[in-house]
Amino acid sequence: MVRTYYHWIDGSQTEAAGDLIDRNGPADGRLLARYAAGTAADVDRAVATARAAFESGVWSNMPASERAGVLNAWADLLAKDVERLAVIEAEEVGKPILQARGEVNWSIELLRYAAALAWQLSGQAFTHLGPEKLGLVTREPRGVIGMIVPWNFPIVTLFQKLPFALAAGCAAVVKPSELTSGTALETAKLASAAGVPDGIINIVTGTGPVVGEALATHAGVDMLSFTGSTAVGKRIARNAADGIKRVALELGGKSANIVFADADLDKAIEGVITGFILNQGEECCAGSRLLVEESIAESFTARLVERLKSVRLGLPLDEASDIGALIHEGHLERVLGFIETGRKEGAVCVAGGARATAGGLDKGFFVEPTIFAGVTPDMTIYRQEIFGPVLSVIPFRTVDEAVSIANDTHYGLANGLWTSNVDKALGVSRRLRSGTVYVNTYLETAPQMPFGGFKESGYGRENGLDGLHEYTEVKSTFMRLAV
Ligand code: NAD
Secondary structure: OOEEEOEEEOOEEEOOOOOEEEEEOOOOOOEEEEEEOOOHHHHHHHHHHHHHHHHHOOOOOOOHHHHHHHHHHHHHHHHHOHHHHHHHHHHHHOOOHHHHHHHHHHHHHHHHHHHHHHOOOOOEEEOOOOOOEEEEEEEEEOOEEEEEOOOOOHHHHHHOOHHHHHHOOOEEEEEOOOOOOHHHHHHHHHHHHHOOOOOOEEEOOOOHHHHHHHHHOOOOOOEEEEEOOHHHHHHHHHHHHHHOOEEEEEOOOOOEEEEOOOOOHHHHHHHHHHHHHHHHHOOOOOOOEEEEEHHHHHHHHHHHHHHHOOOOEOOOOOOOOOEOOOOOHHHHHHHHHHHHHHHHOOOEEEEOOOEEOOOOOOOOOEEOOEEEEOOOOOOHHHHOOOOOOEEEEEEEOOHHHHHHHHOOOOOOOEEEEEOOOHHHHHHHHHHOOOOEEEEOOOOOOOOOOOEOOOHHHEEOOEOHHHHHHOOEEEEEEEEEOOO
16 A cells, blocks of 8 residues: 655644655565655745744643653554554665664664653752852753754654654654655654644655755754755755754764774674674665774685675565665665776775675665775775765774774764774774774664764764753853842
8 A cells, every 4th residue: 555645734644735756665666655745835834833832832831741751652652553663664765674673662762761851851050159149050942943864764863853852842843855754754643642732743745955955944943953964964054054053963974893803703793794784784874994904804804705695685574684775776876886986996896796686676776785805095985975785894904003094084973893902992992083982893872872973974962961952052040139
């Protein structure tokens, strides 16, 4: 059955006047869903609705304990619907169902954590400013938050924002990716059923240049929280400058996974494989550069190539799939283009390197997990975010050299390192210029741990207490008391 959705505004589906966007599954071409192609007028309506709901105080003035209760009720409804949401996510993105299920559960965990954080909203009182003086420092909700999210982790990237903004008392207008809008709309409906007041969550579907641009530049939006490419992030930051609009940016990456010869190499093999194939490599933190100590570089690469033989490419709903389809044909061409460039520039392809069609994959956009040896810093595949399952292997000799190669990128989202030497682990992680460092693990996370980038990977933090504070303004109130 083809799902047809309209915008979600003021607590109900609002039929769009314009066209619909077809979403065909990237794994088999089947028509999955139709979404409203929103316009600037739809964004105006959603922002006005969010503004009215926010200013009514129905949500922002609700005691935090009650807000937390509503958010937990929402989590309970989502928990009953994990399978349905996971199927939508897997089919629209093309990712394995096993992974999609995990992501829905992780989103619910983030929601419950944000609900608990609502209880923690507090300020400071300065009581020693003088006998007749009192200073109060309070945190207030920022207001109407515009949220723009990408297609690679549709529900997770939304739930790194929305529960935290709601916990702080804000209202939201969300623009999901036009390729993967299903779970945003389904979860908004469940929020309403759980008691989130009408107008606090609004979803406008459509393209980036129309709906995204209208939302990012809207004067009625107090803050814009964006997850996506660095190129669009830069445009959003430039546009925001005029109105001094608050902006939080979660952008791209070119992370390094550093393997020292003293590491537990069995675990490192698994971490490196997961790091570059998870979500078909369409992962902002993908460990797409493997820095490996020269003494083991050859044998470690050979083991990776061997291990890849048991990685299963497959259809999204196949429980046995490890890796699914890329998001669309244009992206498949782009990833294959990077592979071609890697070869032309002199890197040696030691695994994969082509489109995969065998075993019923011919209607989808599948690419073999690919490993390049002999990669040097002047090569395109070393520098650019490929956003596909492509690994570049770069040998190093010393700790200093490893750190210098890892930091030799304009990105700074994440890095990983593998060693059994605790001094090396702590010393190297301090020197890595990234918002996250994984030690003897890769792509691990916890709701309490803030997530975000250094350098051109963005600014602002999601998750953790910092993730809540992003959605608040700090106010100082000075009082003179008649004593
Ligand atoms: P993208 O930048 O093309 O699109 C992201 C979102 O922005 C989409 O909803 C899109 O419709 C919208 N958009 C496009 N043009 C716009 C414009 N002019 N104004 C406003 N909105 C616009 O990114 P993508 O291809 O969807 O996602 C892949 C990128 O996202 C990668 O670079 C990846 O690293 C990054 N990403 C980062 C994180 C993180 O947390 N740092 C997480 C996931 C993805």
